[in-house]
Amino acid sequence: MKTCPSPTCQPRQNLLLADLPEADLAGWAADLQPVKLSLGQVLCESGSTAAYVYFPTTAIVSLLYLTQDGESTEIAVVGRDGVVGISVFMGGNGTPSRSVVQSAGEALRLPAHRVKQEITQAGAIQAMLLGYTQSLMAQMAQTAACNRYHSIDQLLCRRLLMGLDRLPSEALMMTQELLANLLGVRREGVTAAALRLSQAGLISYSRGRIAVLDRASLEQRVANPAQPAKQRGGAALMSQQA
Template sequence: MMRNRLLAALTGDDRQSLQLCMVDMVLPRGLELSLPNDPVEYCYFPTAGIISTVVVSPKGNQAEIGIVGREGMSPSSAVSGVDRNPFRTVMQLDGRGWRIRREDFLRNLEERPSMRGILLRWVQAFSCQIAFTALSQSVHNVDERLARWILMCHDRVEGERLALTHEFLAIMLAVRRASVTNALHVLEGNGFIYSQRGVIIMRDRAALQAFAADAYGECEREYSRLFTVQSQAVGVP
């Protein structure tokens, strides 16, 4: 459980209480964890892989608003007691994690104020990510936005390989696949990444981060601010 930073930040008693209600499971890429406006049955705490949170319009248009890896849980709306939302959550990269029924999760939050405090910090962190995604979609070009998403995905995996398909990248950026291809060519041409079918390999993260400029970093700093104390207490980097 310590591989998930939220679970690691909990007290031992809080973590044990949750674990009694949890199931450790494989989360393969493409697995849909929740659908728009359907009742949320489970909450997930990934220990590997990436969950994509996608907003879906009534006409079926989609755009990614946030991602969750081992630093958090999904859906964040469950923390406030909301039983459904207009989002689709799906595994973007193969992973593993802990699953808990929403009612068991809410019962623990109600009974354990210290746990609720940690999870409310996560709601703030994820809300910040959504806000900066909206800002980036408004003011940054496609190349910078792609650099941001690649950096965010790289933060949440081990190693340099990212199994990101053009389809998912198009949803991330809310653009056509042709625009994804063009943006990948720009990043690859600059030596930041190497791109092949369904896989992106990080080559020069520092240069990619410099290229992304202010498209990347603010929500990461907010997460660090919110969780530094807890992370240091449990030895999580």
């Protein structure tokens, strides 16, 4: 992992850190280390104890649930809106998910012991971390419901929108194979869904780059699917994997 001493990697780029009072953020300043995260990099394995927590600034990290047969599906997405490594301050000895960098970029990492020190103080930092944990749990619950009831078209639209919410551009560097793994469905299903979105003028894609051309229509398709959920054929529902 590379450090990034560049002045472009600043704590206030992460929305959680940006909300902290200046005094609280200053207390972490000496221990926050800017790092560059590469595509596919594993920040923490399922069942392991995290040595650091990460506050992404431009990177996006996927939290993956792993099955006993080696399959995986995405249960949450963390970008500049959050922090990776909530098990550090929730009292667990290990994390239930694998944290993998899904979009390369920068983050600030903090040693786990510093987070544990702050969480016992019942101050602004504790309130921030617990508040984010609640929102992350809500995201996981919504993901489980969507994986159960939504069509592949809806799942793809939702996942593209979640990526856009965490990036400054309207383009995502994601292959169809990666999307299939994240959604827990067959690649053929993602290919067909992407083709429908492309033909409708909502997206364009080539060589692993997906450009969103009509965000409003993507949002509409999440609520009004182009195909019913019963036609998902081959989707690996997260509720069944669990």
